[in-house]
Amino acid sequence: MVLGTYKEVVTARSTDKEIQKIAQDGGIVSALFCYALEEKLIDGAVVAGPGKDFWKPEPMVAQTADEILAAAGTKYTFSPNVLMLKKAVRQYGLEKVGTVAIPCQTMGIRKMQSYPFGVRFLADKIALVTGIFCMENFPFASLQTFISEKMGVSPELVEKMDIGKGKFWVHTADDVLSIPLKETHGYEQSGCKVCLDYVAELADVSTGSVGSPDGWSTVFTRTDAGETVFKAAVEAGVIETKPVDTGKFGLEILTKLATQKKEKAMKEIDRRKSMGLPVPYKASSEKEDPLANV
Amino acid sequence: MLARIKQFLGIGAKPKEVPKEEVEKVAEEKAKPRIGYVHLSGCTGDIMSLSENYDILAELLTNMVDIVYGQTLADVWEMPEMDLVLVEGSVCLQDEHSVKELKEAREKAGLVVAFGSCAATGCFTRYSRGGQQARPDHESFVPIADLVKVDCAIPGCPPSPEIIAKTVVAVINGDMDYLQPMIDLAGYTEACGCDLQYKVVNQALCIGCGTCAMACQTRALTMTDGRPELTSARCVKCGICYVQCPRSWWPADRIKQDLGL
Numbered sequence: 001m002v003l004g005t006y007k008e009v010v011t012a013r014s015t016d017k018e019i020q021k022i023a024q025d026g027g028i029v030s031a032l033f034c035y036a037l038e039e040k041l042i043d044g045a046v047v048a049g050p051g052k053d054f055w056k057p058e059p060m061v062a063q064t065a066d067e068i069l070a071a072a073g074t075k076y077t078f079s080p081n082v083l084m085l086k087k088a089v090r091q092y093g094l095e096k097v098g099t100v101a102i103p104c105q106t107m108g109i110r111k112m113q114s115y116p117f118g119v120r121f122l123a124d125k126i127a128l129v130t131g132i133f134c135m136e137n138f139p140f141a142s143l144q145t146f147i148s149e150k151m152g153v154s155p156e157l158v159e160k161m162d163i164g165k166g167k168f169w170v171h172t173a174d175d176v177l178s179i180p181l182k183e184t185h186g187y188e189q190s191g192c193k194v195c196l197d198y199v200a201e202l203a204d205v206s207t208g209s210v211g212s213p214d215g216w217s218t219v220f221t222r223t224d225a226g227e228t229v230f231k232a233a234v235e236a237g238v239i240e241t242k243p244v245d246t247g248k249f250g251l252e253i254l255t256k257l258a259t260q261k262k263e264k265a266m267k268e269i270d271r272r273k274s275m276g277l278p279v280p281y282k283a284s285s286e287k288e289d290p291l292a293n294v
Numbered sequence: 295m296l297a298r299i300k301q302f303l304g305i306g307a308k309p310k311e312v313p314k315e316e317v318e319k320v321a322e323e324k325a326k327p328r329i330g331y332v333h334l335s336g337c338t339g340d341i342m343s344l345s346e347n348y349d350i351l352a353e354l355l356t357n358m359v360d361i362v363y364g365q366t367l368a369d370v371w372e373m374p375e376m377d378l379v380l381v382e383g384s385v386c387l388q389d390e391h392s393v394k395e396l397k398e399a400r401e402k403a404g405l406v407v408a409f410g411s412c413a414a415t416g417c418f419t420r421y422s423r424g425g426q427q428a429r430p431d432h433e434s435f436v437p438i439a440d441l442v443k444v445d446c447a448i449p450g451c452p453p454s455p456e457i458i459a460k461t462v463v464a465v466i467n468g469d470m471d472y473l474q475p476m477i478d479l480a481g482y483t484e485a486c487g488c489d490l491q492y493k494v495v496n497q498a499l500c501i502g503c504g505t506c507a508m509a510c511q512t513r514a515l516t517m518t519d520g521r522p523e524l525t526s527a528r529c530v531k532c533g534i535c536y537v538q539c540p541r542s543w544w545p546a547d548r549i550k551q552d553l554g555l
């Protein structure tokens with residue numbers, strides 16, 4: 001099952017016009033956190049907030065809707081969100097913490113919850129893990145290369161970055177520029193090459209753009225907790241849904257991309273293992289489902 | 295090793311999700327496991343952490359196990375035969391009493407558990423260079439696995455009350471899958487924050503998640519450009535950063551089970 005275990009998959013977006021305007025896709029991450037804050041299901045959320053340099057995010061603990069919205073939008077470089085979870089509890093005194101997490105961050109969080117060797121009184125305070133799909137991530141210097149060198153734009157003019165339709169896009173106030181994705185190849189971080197999770201298989205709710213039309217998101221509800229929050233948000237009218245397209249531009253493309261990512265990663269895992277390098281995952285010969293995230 | 299643990303637990307195959315009543319029934323019927331606690335060179339933090347599990351501890355201590363040896367825990371001088379011994383603290387090579395007690399514990403216990411990072415990795419006692427009162431000759435402190443065979447390790451400075459509770463539940467349920475990483479960790483005796491650089495970043499595995507920096511209890515780690523950066527003067531060599539890193543070992547099945555996925 002390359003899309004992980006889930007209860008339901010839908011196409012959805014925030015009904016809030018402001019969120020629609022600033023969010024990356026359907027604004028699901030921001031809308032869910034704002035709703036959960038409002039309803040006191042969480043008392044804060046770790047998000048990728050603005051940092052000192054343009055487009056170089058810093059994890060931050062958001063406790064108001066404004067702070068959530070200030071962190072909306074995708075930054076294609078590292079935001080070590082997991083680091084902030086402990087601060088959210090110890091320094092901010094939160095009891096119910098939400099966090100946005102790319103799949104590998106979800107793995108760090110879930111491992112800590114199942115095996116909290118040196119981490120006390122945190123595991124049960126994680127109330128909502130909103131996972132986002134992820135094909136790869138880039139060191140900040142790679143982003144600089146794409147934007148400044150390859151597209152000749154200065155980073156402070158960039159209003160949005162996006163990956164889609166085979167291209168890396170940059171939006172400025174009056175321009176939309178792109179480079180083909182193959183020009184970004186070789187600039188990804190190496191750790192991504194053995195990553196077997198595209199759709200945040202271990203999150204409570206996971207969301208991404210692939211599989212839904214522009215301005216909308218594809219959403220999987222996975223755990224009981226995730227299902228409860230998402231359904232409540234839909235019922236409250238802060239998120240609207242429609243059936244997901246099961247065809248070529250819907251679940252088919254999502255399944256295809258997830259499968260490709262996993263197949264490529266399995267090849268790399270096998271290659272590294274054959275060289276005697278350490279990888280925490282099993283070789284394809286050691287597992288029943290060669291595409292499982294084990 | 296596995297066979298010995300199974301024998302200790304009195305199981306052939308691993309039972310699934312045993313309901314609480316049944317566990318209690320089995321616990322009543324079976325002879326209670328005899329547990330010992332050996333305190334070597336550690337700060338007592340590990341047993342303090344254990345005792346934070348008030349809710350399960352009462353049941354555990356009164357009905358499920360017999361504490362048969364341990365300073366402050368049992369009024370005995372002679373070390374008896376034990377099913378399992380928890381060892382807290384590293385062992386000082388110049389202290390013949392510690393060395394003798396550890397060796398004796400190995401002989402008399404079916405299972406030896408390195409409990410806490412001092413026993414497992416040496417932790418901050420790794421920095422000792424002797425020359426201090428009252429015993430300037432006490433210089434060399436090593437993880438207990440340097441002297442005796444260790445069956446499983448529960449690192450942490452100290453281990454969290456939660457991991458202790460989870461381990462106890464796993465032991466009672468005979469849940470070998472849960473214990474396996476701890477059996478594997480018995481071999482991880484030379485730990486340092488720099489393991490992240492050697493074993494994760496240098497091996498093309500780091501993904502900048504920040505779990506290591508979250509887990510470090512001494513704030514020896516920060517994240518710089520998406521990679522862990524170590525302030526070595528703050529590092530106590532507990533090994534927790536590497537143990538918690540999602541790229542060191544990956545308990546996929548357990549996580550899915552815990553999440554109901």
Ligand SMILES: Cc1cc2nc3c(=O)[nH]c(=O)nc-3n(C[C@H](O)[C@H](O)[C@H](O)COP(=O)(O)OP(=O)(O)OC[C@H]3O[C@@H](n4cnc5c(N)ncnc54)[C@H](O)[C@@H]3O)c2cc1C
Pocket residue numbers: 022023024025026027028029030031047048049057071072073074075076077078079081100101102132133134135136137138163207208209210217
């Ligand atoms: C590195 C990366 C790669 C991605 N690759 C894909 C892909 O291949 N296919 C796909 O469908 N979707 C991908 N996404 C997800 C997509 O870009 C959107 O983030 C997602 O659809 C959520 O959009 P939204 O409108 O619901 O969220 P918004 O309401 O806009 O909120 C986005 C949230 O993500 C957080 N965030 C932004 N950057 C990061 C980061 N680097 N690390 C952690 N959190 C961050 C923000 O703080 C914010 O809370 C990727 C995201 C990232 C960060």
Ligand code: SF4
Pocket residue numbers: 102103104105134135136137191192193195196197501
């Ligand atoms: S591809 Fe995997 S490892 Fe890389 S950033 Fe995305 S989730 Fe993390």
Ligand code: SF4
Pocket residue numbers: 108490494495499500501502503504505506507520521522538539540541
């Ligand atoms: S925990 Fe995350 S950031 Fe730290 S070394 Fe491991 S992969 Fe890298």
Ligand code: SF4
Pocket residue numbers: 485486487488509510511512513514515524528529530531532533534535536
């Ligand atoms: S960096 Fe922190 S967690 Fe890692 S070994 Fe040192 S003290 Fe322990």
